[in-house]
Amino acid sequence: MHRLELTKPDGRALTLYAREAMGDIGPAPSPFAEPLGRFPHLRHHPLRDEWITYAAHRQDRTFLPPPEYNPLAVTVDPANPTELPVGNWDVAVFDNRFPSLSLGANEAPELIVDTAPGTGKCEVVVFTQDREASLGALPLSHIELLLQVWADRTAQLGALDAIQYVLPFENRGAEVGVTLHHPHGQLYAYPTVPPVPARMHQVEQAYYARHGRGALADHISRERSSGERVLYYGEHAIAFVPACARYPYEVWVAPIEPVATFCDLTDAQRADLARALKTVLMKYDGMWDRPFPYLMAWYQAPLDGVPHPESHLHAEFYPPYRTRDKLKYLAGTELAAGWFAMDALPEDKARDLQAVEVDIDAPATEKNR
Amino acid sequence: MHRLELTKPDGRALTLYAREAMGDIGPAPSPFAEPLGRFPHLRHHPLRDEWITYAAHRQDRTFLPPPEYNPLAVTVDPANPTELPVGNWDVAVFDNRFPSLSLGANEAPELIVDTAPGTGKCEVVVFTQDREASLGALPLSHIELLLQVWADRTAQLGALDAIQYVLPFENRGAEVGVTLHHPHGQLYAYPTVPPVPARMHQVEQAYYARHGRGALADHISRERSSGERVLYYGEHAIAFVPACARYPYEVWVAPIEPVATFCDLTDAQRADLARALKTVLMKYDGMWDRPFPYLMAWYQAPLDGVPHPESHLHAEFYPPYRTRDKLKYLAGTELAAGWFAMDALPEDKARDLQAVEVDIDAPATEKNR
Missing domain, CATH: 3.30.428.10 (HIT-like)
Structure with a gap:
């Protein structure tokens, strides 16, 4: 670099x-x-x-x-x-x-x-x-x-x-x-x-203290075993619609082994994480043959100078659509109560995305350079 | 009734x-x-x-x-x-x-x-x-x-x-x-x-244990003393843009004395709360002479059978507009981090609403009855 x-x-x-x-x-x-x-x-x-x-x-x-x-x-x-x-x-x-x-x-x-x-x-x-x-x-x-x-x-x-x-x-x-x-x-x-990463961190710490493993690492191994919602599975990285999705086309992308921050990724992990990420993005845009809107956020460990074995770098995607032409509005129960209500099952939305075939190794053309 | x-x-x-x-x-x-x-x-x-x-x-x-x-x-x-x-x-x-x-x-x-x-x-x-x-x-x-x-x-x-x-x-x-x-x-x-009322309840309980008073009751008396953001102030009820608004036209409506749930309102409190509520709603619709969209949520105490002196029934309004023609989108920092970013001061938005004159006692016509 x-x-x-x-x-x-x-x-x-x-x-x-x-x-x-x-x-x-x-x-x-x-x-x-x-x-x-x-x-x-x-x-x-x-x-x-x-x-x-x-x-x-x-x-x-x-x-x-x-x-x-x-x-x-x-x-x-x-x-x-x-x-x-x-x-x-x-x-x-x-x-x-x-x-x-x-x-x-x-x-x-x-x-x-x-x-x-x-x-x-x-x-x-x-x-x-x-x-x-x-x-x-x-x-x-x-x-x-x-x-x-x-x-x-x-x-x-x-x-x-x-x-x-x-x-x-x-x-x-x-x-x-x-x-x-x-x-x-x-x-x-x-x-x-x-507040959101603080809550996540608190939950991950409690889980780690109880189980000696990361909450996300354990969730990832369960998603992998099930396979039902997996969109990408490589040597070092995974992408899936989580079983607990709060948005219809929510996707998580993560290194398989826990890594606290971006700084801790090995070259091999980074390369596979790029493949997982590109797979998700191409599936999103390919699903309805148009640019797919989303919020993509990357969660990592607090930067407080102490080790965070409980933390697990990952991206969460929150797309606003629930079907091709219907937006999911966050309203009363989501915004006021923080209790999300979904009218679609993550398994069905995962199937929609699994069905989109993509070739992440196809040569890309970069313009303006 | x-x-x-x-x-x-x-x-x-x-x-x-x-x-x-x-x-x-x-x-x-x-x-x-x-x-x-x-x-x-x-x-x-x-x-x-x-x-x-x-x-x-x-x-x-x-x-x-x-x-x-x-x-x-x-x-x-x-x-x-x-x-x-x-x-x-x-x-x-x-x-x-x-x-x-x-x-x-x-x-x-x-x-x-x-x-x-x-x-x-x-x-x-x-x-x-x-x-x-x-x-x-x-x-x-x-x-x-x-x-x-x-x-x-x-x-x-x-x-x-x-x-x-x-x-x-x-x-x-x-x-x-x-x-x-x-x-x-x-x-x-x-x-x-x-999650949201649970967090609020936890914060209110801690405040009550420390101060022997309700967090919202104390906030209300400070809003009342300041007056800068107050939209309605009656004998039993108040409405104001909170100093900590997370939405540009956020408004809270509450009885002045703490009341745990709707069931605990006296007739006099209920009557004044209706006046406060109608004042806010008429100001909203009067500001731009068109129906003003919002999410209105009423928070009350958990219904677990024990007394909740720390709880304080109130409504919070979250309107989606930040100006007459611009929506506030909840995006990265709000949805992913839970950290709200505002480009308007509550004091300025309160002035917009204070300037709208309304007559809540004007005779209303009810149709279809």
Whole structure:
């Protein structure tokens, strides 16, 4: 992996990653001239004991680009700068201009609830220079690079005392609110372990203390034995619709052996995880012959400097569709009670995805490079 | 409150409620001739330690009504039955034909995760006979009746050993997935306390043990002292945008003094709670002069037979809009991490709602009666 660290004119960081040597790269551009003005703050919820972040500067988005403007394209005309420079890079990571969490945050208002600075980091992860591509359309070596990039970000951010958890995710599709279709994801680095991973961690710790094995490792061996919901099974990685799916086409992707974070993956594990991931993504897009929207989130161990044998790196996909033309809305029982209600069985949805044939080794064409 | 219990031809219960004596009511109709076939089951999520309910029979909905068919209208032609009879009733409650939880559930499949019967109850609560009305458009006496109906359902269902929690809620608007626009809500009765109220209950218990007061009662007195986000303040009830709002137009409505469940409300508290609720609903609809979509959920104490001085009945509204024409999508950080990110301050959104003038005592016209 090749890496190049740059700083934008407005002070934000840009890191470029490539499989091969990048050669010359011009200066880091930015569509914004000024440094960031205001910083986010946190407020404590007294009935849920959780933090909410408020970034009112997000409303300051006075920058109104024309509809065809793509800030994730490379800058071809310096008079019209984008977020990214021309050059031989594969994946780029830069600081979100409108962060919900920021390392620069150092104060919070006095309010009737507890408050704190919105410390953390929000990064944009550009998957490729090809705006017509998608994560699943990238060659396996490119997906492997992305797994290395997530490891690098986890290592860099996890080394900071202020950061306790790193969550890479991708929101894909207009159905989940995405307006910018250039293939990209995001990464949030949190000052404490957020509620969902905290709960998962607590459950995994209790399970490990009782059984001496990981909860997900045991679940994976049961999914493997059953086989009924498995979409990919390789030497080191697996993908399946979990028996406890909360979304109709929910899929989990994981290394078979427990690995605490992206940083702990071996080359062989990473390569097979890329194969599992590409299989799922191609099945999703192949099922209805159209781009399949989803939220993809990667859970890893808290970054608190102690070993986490109970943790098990994995992705969870939450697609918004329940059938080809019907969305699953999260409503009363899901949002208010946290009790999910499903009108489809995971076994049936797994069969839909199993039936989609894909060839992850077919040569992919990469454009714009 | 007047109440009449009936049974539909397919075995489902129907209870009618009215402010005045109902007189003669015909037999309970049903669009369905056959009793329910299959029952839901629960599966346990090994990484979140929570239950998910699967009701695959929901796919069996072979009944395909014409677009103008309203199953919540009264039955005028016995050859085309709806869910409700003609008569002088104000609010009706009946068993959902496609329940996610059912008292008839008594078995679960053997799977690689723990399973259990999907015990519980899903009820439809029809707010009025007037399909053109809305909850906020109903007269105060009618809203008071609804609060009594929720109390009656809580008492009836809470008396069952199988039920530990009752959550009344309303999903309103196409934006939250509602296709049937006759004013109605739902009520889920759960076999265990679901994750969100369980968390709330745990936090409230810890707070009460430490302070000898309720967490929400203390929050309410701080909101009242500040006044900055208050939308209604009466002798017994309050409505406000909470300082820790997770949705841009989130509002809480509560009795000022802690009350564990709907059953514990005094007449005076109920009357003022109806005023607070109607104020919020009229402000919502008045803000942009159009029906304002939301999820409204009513939290109360677990129904486990012990006193809950730490619990405090209240409604939370989660509207999907962040501005007049922009939806707030729950995505990566909210759904995957449980860490909400807001780009608007609750104080600003409260001002928007405070600016909407409403007259909750103006005479309302009730149609179709």
